[in-house]
Amino acid sequence: MIKFLDLQAITAMHGDEYRAAMNRVMESGWFLQGKETERFEADYSRYIGTEHCVAVANGLDALYLLLRGYKEMGVMKDGDEIIVPANTFIATILAITRNHLVPVLVEPTFEHLEIDIDRIEKAITPKTKGVMTVHLYGRLAYNDQLGEICKKHHLKLMEDCAQSHGCRFTILHSSLFTLHSSRTGSLGDAAAHSFYPGKNLGAFGDAGAVTTNDAELAATIRALANYGSQKKYVFQYVGVNSRMSEIDAAVLDVKLKYLDEDNRKRQQLAAYYYEHITNPLITLPKRLPDENNVYHLFPVFCERRDQLQAFLKEHGIETLIHYPVPPHQQECYQEWNARSYPITEKIHRQELSLPMNQALSQAEAEEVVRWLNAFS
Ligand SMILES: *Cc1c(COP(=O)(O)O)cnc(C)c1O
Numbered sequence: 358m359i360k361f362l363d364l365q366a367i368t369a370m371h372g373d374e375y376r377a378a379m380n381r382v383m384e385s386g387w388f389l390q391g392k393e394t395e396r397f398e399a400d401y402s403r404y405i406g407t408e409h410c411v412a413v414a415n416g417l418d419a420l421y422l423l424l425r426g427y428k429e430m431g432v433m434k435d436g437d438e439i440i441v442p443a444n445t446f447i448a449t450i451l452a453i454t455r456n457h458l459v460p461v462l463v464e465p466t467f468e469h470l471e472i473d474i475d476r477i478e479k480a481i482t483p484k485t486k487g488v489m490t491v492h493l494y495g496r497l498a499y500n501d502q503l504g505e506i507c508k509k510h511h512l513k514l515m516e517d518c519a520q521s522h523g524c525r526f527t528i529l530h531s532s533l534f535t536l537h538s539s540r541t542g543s544l545g546d547a548a549a550h551s552f553y554p555g556k557n558l559g560a561f562g563d564a565g566a567v568t569t570n571d572a573e574l575a576a577t578i579r580a581l582a583n584y585g586s587q588k589k590y591v592f593q594y595v596g597v598n599s600r601m602s603e604i605d606a607a608v609l610d611v612k613l614k615y616l617d618e619d620n621r622k623r624q625q626l627a628a629y630y631y632e633h634i635t636n637p638l639i640t641l642p643k644r645l646p647d648e649n650n651v652y653h654l655f656p657v658f659c660e661r662r663d664q665l666q667a668f669l670k671e672h673g674i675e676t677l678i679h680y681p682v683p684p685h686q687q688e689c690y691q692e693w694n695a696r697s698y699p700i701t702e703k704i705h706r707q708e709l710s711l712p713m714n715q716a717l718s719q720a721e722a723e724e725v726v727r728w729l730n731a732f733s
Contacts, residue, residue: 416551420452514545
């Protein structure tokens with residue numbers, strides 16, 4: 358059977374290094390807020406290209422604390438609006454509503470699957486305080502136009518990088534004839550990252566982080582994540598407990614060294630998929646240059662998606678759907694259930710994610726393609 362994601366195989370790729378890292382923490386007797394977390398924060402902020410990285414307990418907390426930090430700083434208040442893609446994972450929306458902010462759902466394009474930047478300006482009202490772009494599936498969801506819109510309207514540009522570790526935005530400075538390349542997580546004012554085990558950079562449990570160049574925001578989030586305290590036993594905010602374990606920080610620091618190599622492996626598999634999937638019943642998203650896509654997932658689209666999934670399963674290929682039901686149709690957001698977002702709904706009706714990770718072999722990718730092309 359070809360598994361969708363074989364975390365056992367992925368972990369075995371550097372098993373000895375993980376064991377050494379975990380042993381080091383175990384023997385140190387220091388399990389939270391120590392040297393390992395400090396080192397990972399420094400290494401990850403260097404990798405992303407920001408001055409600050411605050412390690413937290415998971416990706417949803419990173420998103421929540423990022424927005425909460427802006428609220429504590431007086432940049433946002435209850436009832437303010439945040440523009441966000443309608444086709445994101447529920448956590449992006451949960452972080453907004455849990456802060457008593459209002460998500461303004463904007464359709465993606467079917468071609469790119471990311472927020473339709475041309476629709477953003479029309480969604481801005483006097484209450485809009487920010488845009489949360491989501492680099493969904495590992496695809497870049499940013500361009501200069503988005504940066505300019507946010508500047509022009511004084512909006513905070515925030516990124517949900519839970520699926521885009523290592524993805525880059527590259528521009529040619531025509532006056533200098535130089536290529537300038539920045540990673541997602543450094544493109545706007547602040548960004549949230551998840552290190553859930555299945556992500557491109559995954560821990561051995563839950564973990565997350567916020568990256569930013571804003572020192573005040575970083576300090577506020579650090580305090581909020583530590584019961585609202587900057588100084589021991591002095592509580593400035595009604596905070597939460599959201600910490601990364603030293604074991605996870607140590608493991609992530611090992612994995613970070615291999616992230617670019619792992620992403621290159623994904624890109625090679627993706628190239629094979631793009632060049633060999635020829636079934637006219639299956640549509641692929643627009644192919645991006647490799648630097649703009651780290652292929653967290655490899656989505657394909659099919660009108661008879663459920664049949665395709667069953668057919669692949671019959672032939673030993675495991676696939677998943679990201680995601681079966683969009684946020685506006687969920688029970689927890691009943692107030693939006695009657696709304697219609699046709700592009701988002703089409704994506705959720707037709708999407709199927711193929712096996713895609715650094716442990717997948719070329720032979721397995723060939724097998725996936727063989728059965729995809731055999732579907733009729
Ligand atoms: C995984 C994910 C999150 C949440 O991260 P957790 O660490 O699981 O809390 C948020 N946004 C997106 C787009 C994700 O894929």
